[in-house]
Amino acid sequence: MSSFRAWTHGLDEIRLGPGAAGLSYEFLSSLLENAPLAICLTLGHEHRYALANKIFRSALALSGDLVGKPLREALGDRYTEQTRAPRQFVLKTGQPSQITSIPFGPDAMGETTFWDITFLPVRDADNRLSGVLSLGIDVTLRVNATLEADRRAQEGAINSKRLALAVEATELGLWEWIAETGVIYWSDRQREIFGIGADEPLTHELWVSSIHPDDRDWVVEKVGSLVDPASMGKLQIEYRIVRPDGDVRWISSRGRMLYETVNGRPQAARLLGTILDITERRTNEEARRLLAKELDHRVKNLFAMASAMVSMTARAATSPSEMAASLHGRLQALARAHELIHPALAEDIPRQRETSVAAIAETILAPHQDLGLPDRILIDCAPISAGEKSATSLTLVLHELATNASKYGALSTANGHLTITCWHDGETVFLSWRERDGPAIERPPDTSGFGSHLARKSVTDQLEGEIVYDWQREGLHVELRVPLPHLLR
Template sequence: MEADRQTQEGAINSKRLALAVEATELGLWEWIVETGTIYWSDRQREIFGVSADEPLTHELWVSSIHPEDRDWVVEKVGSLMDPDSKGKLQKEYRIVRPDGETRWISSRGRMLYENVDGRPQASRLLGTILDITERRTNEEARRLLAKELNHRVKNLFALASAMVTMTARTAASPEEMAAALHGRLQALARAHELIRPALSEEHPHQGETTVASIVETILAPHRDFSLPGRILIECARIVVGARSTTSLTLVLHELATNASKYGALSANDGSLTVACWQDGDTVSLVWQERGGPVVEGPPPSKGFGSHLARKSVMDQLEGEITYDWQHEGLRVELRLPLAHLSR
């Protein structure tokens, strides 16, 4: 009777453990040092993308580790053979599944040692893994968001300073300067409203708009109404969908900011022409600056803003962006698939 009771309790405890592991979505693994035998639970195999009947080997595990993490992970696990290491494993690293997908995992384990001739010797390494891909992706998104926010705040101060200088050059009186500056700051606030969803992770701009409307809104703070020909916009009516508005706005906002700080819009005689048209399934937009500081060539290094603009065009809009650092002024060309732009 006692033996039956213990057997029943053991079965119940095993079931409890299985349910707990299932609830936490942990993968279980074990490595027998002497024989090299490896055990992976079903969840472990699922995370690694390994089928239930595939033989498990040390080489399979090593080849699954991301190339950039492989050396240090293998070295860390190997160090657990030494009893002085205390036998504790707690690391986060990347794996590459057979289908090419990269995942982040958190691996925790413990090396067990047994006495051999009076000395501790590594015997079994066992532990768990947890798929933390979503958490690491969110952390990276927050890091980029903080960097982007810092970049935008700096740009806002730079733009405000440039607007004060530009307004002071043309205003005939303090009252006229105050009125003009107030209008420009309001225009800057309207432009910021278009990029705010990207900074705050809110829902994207609601409803459709047009490329011309976005360009007008972004460039409104930079207009000098005493020089109506300073900024020329020649855009066909091309619809931009709600999902693509923020991405296109980020790119144009970056170009406008740089033009105001370093390019044509920073000089009295500078001018800017923006033209856009549709050719079949492709939308082209050309940004041409003239009359600003002499352009000697591309900058020696690309700043965060340039990386952001390129990422927005290539990743979000699946288009192309090229920079031509002409002596008379920067020329930028965007080529965007109409199907993606209208989303």
């Protein structure tokens, strides 16, 4: 800038220093006026215009003769600290200054544009600071692109939050496997379902070892088959996992293998998917299946017991009217016994009341009394209370034993005997079921029926006790041992 001798009022006042001969006024005027930059020269501390080229005037929508006007007057309300401060800095320090992405406008087209502006000191022939030359570059496209990118990033962040909230609400775990590197990603929820700590490294072996042994082979084979593009890459399976604490959980896994084309052929790239803990659903489904089987089992047993009662009553009755009266009473007793076990079968909410072990046994065995010998059934129980919850489980067990005895055991014959005794030692309740004089038992049954399985499950799971079967030749002997506190629940 030392070539400029002085900048007084306008372009025609420029004095060129030595060596600048040959540059005409018209050439210099045309050069600056049409330069692809916004060029402005201001002089003095009032920043009076000495030069403002076409692009500068257009960007600020300025018209008329600007030469000699202070920036404050020409710009009006647009003369801000952002416009003034860098020029003041240059005049004070003699150092260049720069500002970026400054909005100008609206321009002559009514649009706002953005500029990067460099401010340079201007010195006179005596090397004194006399003005500021500003050079502006239109960066509107860059700024708009940045703003759009920011908008999309913000929108993406919002969508990610929405997705995260949706995933959290559904309690889904997210996972990903990169085929080329073997890298595995699990979300926090996925780790929680598997019982894996946040800092524990994820490996293929870890996942395989978490699968329940009974499901491991077919699950690994199913997932491995997705590497083949012919599989269509869709995964939809339910299987069990075993957490580090031994807890078994059912999960539903959904996934999709993505393929990429390599050398003209599709190749497995990454496997994405979700898991959902469905343990509660599977447990409820199993409970419903068990209930359906139990209802079917009970209906068959009722028919079998009713048939046995008809036969036994017919043999003991001396007249049709006596048979009808006896059979009617026994069927009513059978109905009362069924009502006693109804809450367990229908999953009704039980009434809050207590009963006794003896009362349960008497109600269950009432339909079988006097079918033959008057003293064929003996119940000798200490006064032991049973809470509503435990009474239902105990009822199911005694009902199952009575049903089997009427079908196969001592209660299936007129001469059979059954003795039930119960007592406790302060901590444990003992109940003995002893049959005799029924059909001889050659050996224990080869398989355990559904009813026996249900009885054992009721004792061990609901009552937290134990049941032992002793298949003696003269008759079945069953012993129940239940913690007294559990029987009182």
